Amino acid sequence: MDAFLINGGKPLRGEVRIHGSKNASLPLMAAALLTDGPVTLRDVPDLADIRNMTRLLDSLGQSIEPQGEALTITTRDAGKTLAHYDIVRTMRAGICVLGPLLAAHGSAKVSMPGGCAIGDRPVDLHLRGLRALGAEIHLDAGYIVAEAPGGRLRGAHVFLGGPNGSTVLGTANVLSAAVLAAGTTVIESAACEPEVEDLARLLNAMGARVAGAGSPVITVEGVDRLRAAEHTVIPDRIEAGTYVMAAAITNGDVVLHNFPTSTLTAALDRLREIGVTLEAVGASEPAGAAPHGAQSVRVVTPRRLHPVQVVTQPHPGFPTDLQAQIMALLTLADGNAIITEKIFPDRFLHVAELLRMGADITRVGSSAMITGVRELVGAPVMASDLRASAGLVLAGLAARGQTQVNRVYHLDRGYERMELTLQQLGADIERVEV
Ligand code: EPZ
Numbered sequence: 539m540d541a542f543l544i545n546g547g548k549p550l551r552g553e554v555r556i557h558g559s560k561n562a563s564l565p566l567m568a569a570a571l572l573t574d575g576p577v578t579l580r581d582v583p584d585l586a587d588i589r590n591m592t593r594l595l596d597s598l599g600q601s602i603e604p605q606g607e608a609l610t611i612t613t614r615d616a617g618k619t620l621a622h623y624d625i626v627r628t629m630r631a632g633i634c635v636l637g638p639l640l641a642a643h644g645s646a647k648v649s650m651p652g653g654c655a656i657g658d659r660p661v662d663l664h665l666r667g668l669r670a671l672g673a674e675i676h677l678d679a680g681y682i683v684a685e686a687p688g689g690r691l692r693g694a695h696v697f698l699g700g701p702n703g704s705t706v707l708g709t710a711n712v713l714s715a716a717v718l719a720a721g722t723t724v725i726e727s728a729a730c731e732p733e734v735e736d737l738a739r740l741l742n743a744m745g746a747r748v749a750g751a752g753s754p755v756i757t758v759e760g761v762d763r764l765r766a767a768e769h770t771v772i773p774d775r776i777e778a779g780t781y782v783m784a785a786a787i788t789n790g791d792v793v794l795h796n797f798p799t800s801t802l803t804a805a806l807d808r809l810r811e812i813g814v815t816l817e818a819v820g821a822s823e824p825a826g827a828a829p830h831g832a833q834s835v836r837v838v839t840p841r842r843l844h845p846v847q848v849v850t851q852p853h854p855g856f857p858t859d860l861q862a863q864i865m866a867l868l869t870l871a872d873g874n875a876i877i878t879e880k881i882f883p884d885r886f887l888h889v890a891e892l893l894r895m896g897a898d899i900t901r902v903g904s905s906a907m908i909t910g911v912r913e914l915v916g917a918p919v920m921a922s923d924l925r926a927s928a929g930l931v932l933a934g935l936a937a938r939g940q941t942q943v944n945r946v947y948h949l950d951r952g953y954e955r956m957e958l959t960l961q962q963l964g965a966d967i968e969r970v971e972v
Pocket of ligand 1: 561562564630631658659660661662663664665700701702703704705706707708729858859881882924925952
């Protein structure tokens with residue numbers, strides 16, 4: 539198993555380009571099941587989760603041809619509708635194929651995703667939404683077995699609100715199913731995340747008629763078929779936020795290219811309050827080089843960090859996927875900070891590990907109070923989820939002495955060659971086999 543060895547204390551300096559978004563790419567790839575024609579996706583990151591989705595699509599009769607950072611997905615063998623447990627258990631986003639399979643073939647059998655380190659992750663809202671479109675669904679030996687009576691779903695009003703807000707992948711599933719349904723679908727309390735908006739952009743390029751994505755009400759006029767399309771994936775806002783915080787925690791000076799400022803407003807607001815300076819640099823990039831309003835941004839941080847209050851919320855609120863990273867940053871702030879987790883109330887696996895590095899954190903229910911300390915001290919640490927691991931890497935970059943972050947396969951699910959990016963910025967970090 540690989541680990542990172544980090545000798546902390548080096549300010550990061552240099553330039554990095556943000557990759558295409560993992561969480562946008564996964565439902566976009568699944569949406570290719572809605573057509574036989576080739577779907578080309580540009581700027582897909584090279585990550586373990588993307589490779590798992592590639593395996594899943596291959597098992598569903600799709601041919602996936604990589605060309606540099608682009609993937610072209612074409613139907614090789616239509617009619618395969620079984621998403622096997624062996625693949626879905628490696629990646630919860632495997633559930634994204636349910637809506638497209640049901641819409642395209644009238645039936646699907648998809649393994650229920652398993653447990654997850656960040657808390658219970660039910661799929662009841664996905665199923666409720668698909669049932670509202672007429673699907674008959676039952677569970678059989680760990681599989682979701684779904685059927686559209688007469689082979690086609692029907693447009694309907696669908697409400698996707700749950701106890702912790704809407705559902706991102708649930709919205710993607712229902713939206714992808716509705717595009718081929720007969721009649722009009724209105725999805726209320728839809729997730730407003732930019733990844734849902736990006737999916738709607740691809741679906742419309744394929745000939746779908748989707749309006750309102752990015753807002754809580756999405757309207758879909760069903761069409762009979764979809765066609766081939768090409769699409770550039772939005773930049774990864776979570777990777778971008780992670781590298782801003784890596785620069786900040788090391789008092790660095792870093793320029794980030796392909797930076798999705800407009801999708802990170804809540805996180806940037808908290809970072810400015812902490813004292814981090816972000817300024818746009820350079821002229822706009824040539825047309826086509828900076829999709830979706832991405833910019834180049836310079837991050838500079840003062841020595842003293844102010845403590846702030848952070849509450850994770852659905853978009854456009856502060857993203858849960860940056861909670862562990864900002865906690866690492868706040869361990870070095872000058873006073874008491876509070877983080878409240880409102881999406882996954884138990885997503886605090888990093889707390890015990892940060893304590894091992896000398897942080898002062900008290901968890902009470904879904905909140906954590908962080909009292910800033912003068913320094914963190916390197917230690918062997920381990921986390922069992924992707925973003926918690928990213929928080930620990932950030933802590934290691936700032937800590938005195940050596941930090942060993944174990945089980946970096948979690949990081950490899952969401953950050954493309956993180957150690958190379960950080961080395962390029964001057965960090966003392968290497969990947970070792972332990
Ligand atoms: C997506 O997961 C992301 N994954 C997660 O990123 C992210 O943390 C999450 O959205 C929230 O932003 C991908 O895009 C692949 P949800 P998703 O359904 O869609 C509850 C990462 O680190 N809920 O929006 O599965 C749920 O328990 C990953 O990159 C139900 O109650 O999350 C949670 O409290 C981790 N019933 C809330 O909704 C349901 O049927 C939001 O979850 C579905 C969800």
